[in-house]
Amino acid sequence: MNTQLMPSVSVEDITRAHLRLKGIVLDSPLQYSHRLSEIYGANIYLKREDLQEVRSYKIRGAYNNMSLLSDAQRAQGVVCASAGNHSQGMALACAKMGVRGTIFMPSVTPQQKVKKAKAFGKEFVEVVLVGDTYDDAYAEAIKAAETNGWTFVHPFDDLNTIAGQGTVGLEIYSAANFPIHKVVMAIGGGGLSAGVGSFFKALSPETEIIGVEPKGAPSMYESLRAGKIVNLEKIDSFVDGAAVRQVGKINFPIVQEVVKEVILVPEGQVCATMLDLYNEDGIVAEPAGCLSVAALAKLGDIRGQNIVCVIGGGNNDIARTSEIQERALLWAGLKHYFIVEFPQRAGALRDFLHVLGPDDDITHFEYTKKHNRAVGPALVGIQLSDPATYDDTMKRMAESGFKTRAINKDSTLFEMFI
The missing domain is CATH 3.30.70.260 (ACT domain)
Known part of the structure; x- marks a missing residue:
């Protein structure tokens, strides 16, 4: 691979994004988990991105990206595709900046996420439901962008989005007064892992970055195995925040360089983890939001290590509780x-x-x-x-x-x- 031609995000890019996000995002707590630490004999910390105003880290990438648009682009309007959380980040950014935006979301997106996007966007945002997956919504959003001259704000396949998500890594690094052995996070298109991984590779290369995907949507896992981006014919969209058929073209080569491995977790195990986090810790995590915790059992012997799990989002629809319980019981x-x-x-x-x-x-x-x-x-x-x-x-x-x-x-x- 010719690394000279590789897309990249620098510490400086991420630091500048962090400054732009001051007053917009919460410097979310790095919370020590006594329960999980006792179970695994390690020091487990939770990066609580579920506590953001939009209940996920996605506000970081969306706002940073839109902050860098020209006045002409903002005046013309923006558009995005999202399985849920990016839509809320962009909606809030549109409302704060007074920019008109259109958001395409899969028809199967939980209603809680749809309603939240409309609420954050107020009169500035229109939500359009189309297709069954993120990729279906993406195709329609691209058509709309070309037809109307709108700027497409990508949820992951954009260096400015990646830099915004990378501020999660900056905050983890700044808050930790101890060496971090592993940072574990969900992978959908690869925005968060590319951003956080880039930051740690530069400032703490000994820290291992571990990505986690749902077993029913292993797009990054299969791409890394093949050594090239693959497009999955069929995926299970249950873990909607991390279910894409194809990872980002910009993200993939960065992830190849900065992520040590990608772990697959069955959807039923994700559901069992969601229930444990709620019942034992009082944390309302969405399926993609708890992938990192679900993966702890697959990390091997981590006794004595300092592990950070990113709780990426908490936009879970209570109407899905019966399905979550059912999947957890089947898996167990x-x-x-x-x-x-x-x-x-x-x-x-x-x-x-x-x-x-x-x-x-x-x-x-x-x-x-x-x-x-x-x-x-x-x-x-x-x-x-x-x-x-x-x-x-x-x-x-x-x-x-x-x-x-x-x-x-x-x-x-x-x-x-x-």
């Missing part, structure tokens, strides 16, 4: 779904209950008799008290005489019924 091996053929006779369900352990429970039962056959199928969800009892449950099912089919690992049937 506590929730299982079966298709069970029940004899058409009285007492069949009562007989089936004997397959349950003393602390297990039926959480879903869907059965409709639409024929006169001797047996009829039912969709049954069972929650176990301990994942280790699954084999015993399956043994009792086999001995019960009921014909059953487990569908958790049958993706076709699972997506059809659940």
Whole structure:
């Protein structure tokens, strides 16, 4: 690789961005986590970007980028695409600067994020919902920019955005009066990791930068493996703040240089981490916001190390709570779904209950008799008290005489019924 031709962000770029952001963003706390430190035998610190006014670090890149636009560009108007948090950052920047902006967001974006973008942007911003992923919204935003002469404010693939996100690293470095062994953060398009990584590579090269992606959207992971940017055909958009099909063209070569490794975390584990942070620490983190904490278990032996996890955002929609709980239970091996053929006779369900352990429970039962056959199928969800009892449950099912089919690992049937 010809490093002379590589795009780069300097400490000076990030320092200047930090000065522009004075009075706009919170110098968010670097909070010591007693619970996580005890679990991992390390010193775990949380960089609380969920406490920003827009509840994520994205205000940094959006505001810094817009601060550097010309008067003519601001007068003409701006446009962006976002899965949620960048939209709020740009919306707030538009309102503070009095600039007209249009924001394209995927139709599946949680309503909490959509409403917040409109609230921050006030009369200066219009929100347009389109497509199923960030990439769909991006394509429409680019068309609108070309048609209307608007300036596109990129959420990650722009050096000015990257410099703004890099101020997270500047604050971590400034607040820590100890050597930092690892900084762990989510990767979507690569803006945060490129910015923070660039800062630490210059001033603390011994600090390892660890990126984390959801298993269902491993765009940076696959790109690094291939040695080039890849475009994923299909992604799971649940971790909406870090789910992109393709990482930034500017970001990728920077990440190659400054990020030590990218770790993949299953969406179910992300959900379990969200619930733990809320129940144990009182932290409301969105899925992408807690990827860094979810990755701690995959870092190997970190005993005695000083680790910083960036809590990137807290824009979680409470309407998703049931789905979050469900995904967490499935990942933990506590929730299982079966298709069970029940004899058409009285007492069949009562007989089936004997397959349950003393602390297990039926959480879903869907059965409709639409024929006169001797047996009829039912969709049954069972929650176990301990994942280790699954084999015993399956043994009792086999001995019960009921014909059953487990569908958790049958993706076709699972997506059809659940």
